[in-house]
Amino acid sequence: MQSLLDRIRAEGKVLPGNILNVGSFLNQQADIGLYNEIGREFARRFSDVEVSRILTVEASGIGIACVTAQYFSVPVVFARKFRAKNIGEDLYSAEVTSYTHGIDYTITVPRPYIPSGDSVLLIDDFLANGCALEGLAALTLAAGARLAGAGVVIEKGFQQGGRRLREKNIRIESLAVIDSMGEDGEMVLRTGPSKN
């Protein structure tokens, strides 16, 4: 997705700890025109599978998921993050480790919000170690729903999440892949006609 790659090159800031800050257009400040392009592209890539529900995790995935959902005409559900492990019985929950923030947390969704038999597309802004998407996949399967795949805006191709999820036969569509990030602020974006 060329407009996304251009934007990452122009505004993405490489920070210590393999963090890519794209807050000026992709999360804390959102370019809604770009969100619409992203949504259309996810709809194009997943046009061959049934999608009846989009699942994401708070907070920065929510806006992208809601704009994307317009192109699928489906509802959005977001999982909440908790530091506590004591979760009520009426919730699906999964443990997630955040390497970025160095903490463990629990993600939860009320059981009625993932009906069994639904076909769930996961949407998130980043795929790095893959723990958030693994947690969302676990919620989906716990609910007895099918996993249509995962749409990711930016994949850090040099981290292990993408490989690990694909080895589990989870279909991942990443709109941009970063092949390397250096301590000097350099990054290498994958180009060319890749399905990822």
Place this chain on the structure above:
Amino acid sequence: MQSLLDRIRAEGKVLPGNILNVGSFLNQQADIGLYNEIGREFARRFSDVEVSRILTVEASGIGIACVTAQYFSVPVVFARKFRAKNIGEDLYSAEVTSYTHGIDYTITVPRPYIPSGDSVLLIDDFLANGCALEGLAALTLAAGARLAGAGVVIEKGFQQGGRRLREKNIRIESLAVIDSMGEDGEMVLRTGPSKN
């Protein structure tokens, strides 16, 4: 907004502590068709003022704000919530008390995400005690931006936030107003041709 009132009547659940759970269509699970109706209605109500940016607060306001922003063709910024008070210098911050959750927290936005001179519309799902909107208004004014007003999906008319904000000459447009909520699960929704 009749479709919203109908939905609140059909699915809203009154919980102890004056909490109204509308998670099945307005936040944790989002009916994106309804989000579009909400966005169009905010655009209609604020069509007489300049809006160059929408500001909300994580997490449940983000989806509504992003879908609404399509009808204004403006970017969205969301404030992050922190429990800590030690905030960096490159952020605007405001203290907020959450009566619902019984905690104080700090909301922050990176300074470049609210340019001075912008005309900012606040968007949130609920207005109860008004502390979150007051915090967002404080961030806006700290940035030297103008406050176009606040668009709220559901106002708890029996709590003090709406009155307090209007006394400060902040324009509030609420798409549904709840006049009372009882311990027995009853609620009274304001009807009729009200501006609010």
